[in-house]
Amino acid sequence: MEEIVHALLGLQVGLTTAIALLLVVGLLLFKLLQAGSVLIAGPKYAQFLAIRYLLTRPINLVGMLGITVGVWALVVVVSLFSGVLSVLEGHLHAATGDCVATGVPPWAPWPKLDAALRDDANVAATAPRLLHYGLLVRPGHRPPPLPLPGRGALHGGDQPFLFVLGVDPAAEAEVTGFRQWLHDPAIPPELRAPDASNPLAPRDGLPTVLVGLQRMQREGLRVGDRVVWTTARLVPDSQGNATPEKLQVELVVGGAFKSAHGGFDGNNVFLALDTMRGQLAADDAQSVQEIVVRLHDAGDAALLATAERLQRALHRATERMDRGYGTVMTWREKNANFLASVEHQRGLLKIVLIVIMVIAAFLMLATLSMMVTEKTGDIGILTAMGGTPRGVTSVFLACGIVITLVGTGVGLATGCLTAVYLEEVRQAVRWATGVDLFPLDVYNLDRVPYSIEPLWLLQVTLAALAVGFLVSFLPARRASRQDPLVSLRGI
Amino acid sequence: MSAPVLEAIAVTKDYRLGKQPIPVLRGIDLAVQPGEKLALLGTSGAGKSTLLHVLGLLDAPTTGEIRYDGERVDQRSVAERARLRHRQIGFVFQFYHLIPELTALQNVMLSGMMATSVLQYWGVRKAAKAAAIAMLEKVGLGHRLHHRPAELSGGERQRVAIARALVAEPRVILADEPTGNLDSQTANGVVELMFSIQRERGLAFVLVTHDENLARRCDRIVRLRDGAVVT
Structure with a gap:
């Protein structure tokens, strides 16, 4: 009974967490779509002015460049690490087999152990x-x-x-x-x-x-x-x-x-x-x-289930005084520490690079805030012509959205391209400077590996858009709160 | 006499300096008829510009009412007032307030973009552009369509501002010292232009000025002193 209650409680907590996560992600996506829709469904003057402001003010390229570099670095570095991890996993798998039984006691004869393990159909x-x-x-x-x-x-x-x-x-x-x-x-x-x-x-x-x-x-x-x-x-x-x-x-x-x-x-x-x-x-x-x-079947689910069955078979084959000996591990478990250390490095790099993107976002915030200050007069005349505070917000929000979209898009494209041609980039850098960015002999590799993970690209895109839209919203909101009369009298 | 297009009824406006209210408008009653040219005359600080902003729904009266076509509008929502400004009112300012990043044509076209979404504008973009070009040609700037404000003279800039105010076909023009920044010859040309279009379209025209000569060219003069109408 107690187990059932615990299971139900666990299920409830799991469901609550899943629903909360879905709500948060859903809300974020909704807000992103809503903000992004300014460019299509918002007032025409917002889109029109935003593009002209951006084209005539090169300083905004700094914020765009920051987002581009942040996204580029996140894509390239994580693709490289994922590639290395994937190659290493392949190497370790090949060296370990699918499963390995270790700590086998000396009294257990090989033919008996072999028969016990081979008894498993997989x-x-x-x-x-x-x-x-x-x-x-x-x-x-x-x-x-x-x-x-x-x-x-x-x-x-x-x-x-x-x-x-x-x-x-x-x-x-x-x-x-x-x-x-x-x-x-x-x-x-x-x-x-x-x-x-x-x-x-x-x-x-x-x-x-x-x-x-x-x-x-x-x-x-x-x-x-x-x-x-x-x-x-x-x-x-x-x-x-x-x-x-x-x-x-x-x-x-x-x-x-x-x-x-x-x-x-x-x-x-x-x-x-x-x-x-x-x-x-x-x-x-x-x-x-x-x-x-x-x-025969080394897929994740079959691998774990087979390892459990082999563990029981090994214990039966080595049983002495009601106790079995030896441990059966999957190839992943056997190399868990090594793989975890590489994964840990990848995680740390992700954090460092996300910090870089946040800094880029602050750069964008600074340039947009500067633009709002300089455009006080325009805010006044837009209001006089029939612009609403929401419409004025849209102008500067659209600026931020264009910067974010272009920055993210260029970052993703150049990041994927760089990841694919990383080996050529390495050779070019080595030829030009003599510096080897990624010594292949360390990993016994023929070329720099990469693995572009669509899920990671999606995460980077969503994170960049969320950060970009958030920092766009702050100066845009400030613009909408400007008193049009102050700006009209101010010139 | 027809019904006024624009009315101010017992309008007061106070600004606050700390906790101290500073009265700027003191019970203004005003009615502007369709096709009428009205001059608001007064010295600096008399409350002319404040009254113009209140009439144009850019500022709310502290007490009193603003009516367009007999309907009270000063208590409407921000969006409704903005819509009304776009449809009914055209502003012309002393300092032109053109957007420096846009050409003369784009500044005028901007007016047509105020009340339409990106998708809606796609269907009317050619007509909007044609209307803007026609309006700029009407004010004599057909040859300066693609020049930015920095490349135009003061008189040309004010003509662009007039074209921008008129292209949405408003019923009321509110002009705040429109010639205050121009030499007398250019100012005369701008005034002639404004009045000719006003006559042609039968617009109500409220002109804020401290220039007695200019005020005399209007149909009626309302003198303001210390926030109150004196004649």
Whole structure:
């Protein structure tokens, strides 16, 4: 009963909020349309005079330019960030699969886990992984230096500390972009894995490691080079406590890989699953730590529902003492922090740019107010000719509306155009000044990405129109309150 | 004698200086017949311009009534008074009050735009333009249609103002010192022009002036002193 009451209350609050929001948005739209209608349905002299005032007073272009720049910046910067976010999402999705099961306990055998997950009708493929870490150093060389300040997870190839992924190449290729990463056109022929069908096959009796292209090039590694993987493993002592033990494994470089995400390439290397198991968990011949999963239907709703079902299946398969282990996450949940940080940056930029637009609106307010002061005489004669206070308001409101409409329209058009040709703009700026506005290697991109979101354009347009009309209304209202006699006597 | 087109009945007007009322008009009674030329004569500060503004519904009387065609109009709404000003009254001011951004033709055309919406005007735009051109030709400015006020002489500017006042075909012209800013020769030309159009159209004409000679050219003179009619 209590749950029903809570649900009803929740529904009521939700409905009230939705209705209030609809009313506010509706009222705003109505006011915008009403104000905009001055140009069509308002008195002719208002439109006529507004256009002449604007054409003969270049100072009004300052306000228009301010609105244009504000809208332009909002469109360009947010389109760029949305593009980057979209590309990064694609990269992360390709590296993670649709779902991933992590924290899988060592006692759960892979065939049992695989069967439990594949039992779900939406699961198309699974791939086991072991995860470890360490340094990869060429014999006789020092480990690479620490990364430069400011270079973080996005940057590839200069992190000395690596994550080592133990994978089954055939299974991995079914779930992630593993196969494409080995065939990326950017990989020079001499750095490609010689046997792409089995890239982690041992060479010269040594286990093979696949290294990110950027790291290989930075460290001058070639296929067939020997490297030493230095790490530690936990060994149980006589009292049953785990103590770390140094481990060094000689490996041979099998080839380069290149995903679309520089951070992934720079921070990870691939080893064969069996090699990892042999070195780290020889006693658990069937253990895995992580399972990546590809789904038949990876749409948002199906993804979440499947993740929940897989979570239950995983717990059943790992149950011990009435408790299940391991966590199943969607690819978005797995990368939530990283995606949220980019989204957060985009949000902050939106706020900064909206402040710029508000400043532009104040600029417009100042120029319009100045015009009202200068046009006191005109207000008097318009009243004498039969103009009403409302009509006089319309003249100056129409000025503001024209400024806002043209400013917003030009801002939207130039903003979309700039976003589409951002790469050409970047190249032109770099050619002219030597400054690279958007270093592509940071994101492993071929060109500056963009994503023009219609909803964002609509939001920017509505915000610009609302701000523009509001600041137009204030001086227009002041004009309507001028005493026509004062203005008629004033000259 | 026909019914007056415009009447002021016991009109008073006070302005306030702080809490102190300053009487400017003190019980003015006035009637203007159709086709009549009436001069309001008085020294500076006599209340001539204030009376003109009250008659033209630009200002409200403190007490008393303003009637057009026998109907009281001073208590009507702002919009109704504005409509009445547009349809019935044409103003001519000493300082012309032309809009500097507009050409002579546009200044005159503006009058036709006052009571129509953008959409309505679209249907009458050609006729409105033709009427404005005809009116400017009538005042002798057919060759100055596309000149802005800054490019016109004082007399030409006042002719444009007269054309603007007449193009809406009002029944009453209220002129406040229309020649006060012109040399005598130009002023004479402007007065001749105004009176000839007034005669031709049978307009009621109220002329505020402190020029005795000009006032004598009107049909009737009403002298104001300290806000009251003295003759």
